[in-house]
Amino acid sequence: MIFGAFAVVLSLGGCALPLTEGHAPQPAKAILAEGVRCSSSTLSVDTGFVTGALASCSIDEGNRITVAIEPEDEPPINCSPWYAFRVASEPAQDVQLDLTYGTCGHRYWPKFSHDGVTWEYFHSSDVEISSFAGLDRARVRFRTDGKPLFIAGQEIVAPVTYASWLSRLEAHPDVSRFELGRSAQGRAIEGIIVGDPQAREVVVVIGRQHPPEVTGALALFPFVETILSDSSEAAEFRKRFKMVIVPMLNPDGVALGHWRHNTSGVDLNRDWGPFTQPETRLMRDLFEEIGAETNRKLRLFLDFHSTRYDTIYTLTEEQATDPPGLMDAFIADYQARLPGYWVQEEPGHNADSAVAKAWVYERFGVPTATYEIGDETDRELIGKLGNAAAEAMMHVLLKSDAPAN
Ligand SMILES: [Zn+2]
Known part of the structure; x- marks a missing residue:
């Protein structure tokens, strides 16, 4: 054999x-x-x-x-x-x-x-x-x-993997690392700020609410690294935007090899609204801090996951967003960067779903999406998807109008 x-x-x-x-x-x-x-x-x-x-x-x-x-x-x-x-x-x-x-x-x-x-x-x-x-x-x-x-079932991408990755990113002058807080079992929930911490426009990216969704992490790593690249667009993006990235929101579930939940038996991505869990409350507080700052404006929220195939869950045409049309522009730009690959988009919105994407939209009216990578998507392709998503995001955000006030 x-x-x-x-x-x-x-x-x-x-x-x-x-x-x-x-x-x-x-x-x-x-x-x-x-x-x-x-x-x-x-x-x-x-x-x-x-x-x-x-x-x-x-x-x-x-x-x-x-x-x-x-x-x-x-x-x-x-x-x-x-x-x-x-x-x-x-x-x-x-x-x-x-x-x-x-x-x-x-x-x-x-x-x-x-x-x-x-x-x-x-x-x-x-x-x-x-x-x-x-x-x-x-x-x-x-x-x-x-x-x-x-x-x-998938590659092991454990809390120590994230810690090591964050340590490496931290060496970049446009990165600052922070601890958002602690999980129910006391594990660190870490994040990084990429770009100008004083920038008016903010983008928030999270990952790993669901422990086995490793392919989403395999896309998030190159996604973030692309934003830290030496390209002129990346440099320009880091000047205009502040990005807050929390790559692993459910470290307990990851460490314990859970299928879905945190240690209280809760699916964190059904807790945005009730906010009954320490992990989701930390995210709510982070968002409310952004919302409370009059000189700050949230522009985009992305949540990395995995499912059986690559897809992007977006909002429907009925959800007006500010910036307007940004997600459509992102999908088109992302597709253009991936010849021979078909970008699947599944629009939907349920204001009461307690899913991160829905809550952030309801609270801020910004474009939001759940970015899903297939379980067995070719690992090299996942890297390219992560790169392309970051390039597309930077491009469309840089083309968007700065907020009026
Ligand atoms: Zn998920």
């Missing part, structure tokens, strides 16, 4: 995850210390690392591992069946792994990594998706090489 031929490389400034055992290859017994969920005489499965999650597992003496994948809370819950675990093996051997899903079914193509940083897809000839009595199963066959192997 050979591993996939194409690699997904996620290397953000060379950051590493805080693995309990470090990065050196470890024999199975060394990993048995912490977080082991099931084991046999030659194999063990553990979740003793940040983002690690599975509901239960078992291993039989035929090297067959069965992993049950279930959400953090009772259904109904959005079907985002996150899993992340590590298989340790001694000696090298052929393994059959069954990922068993509840009623939500299979969603994320299994991926593997030796170091938790560089990821590859399991090759399609080694993965078999089937369904029994309405329940999906993904069977993966692979040969271990004696080193621990991470297996997850």
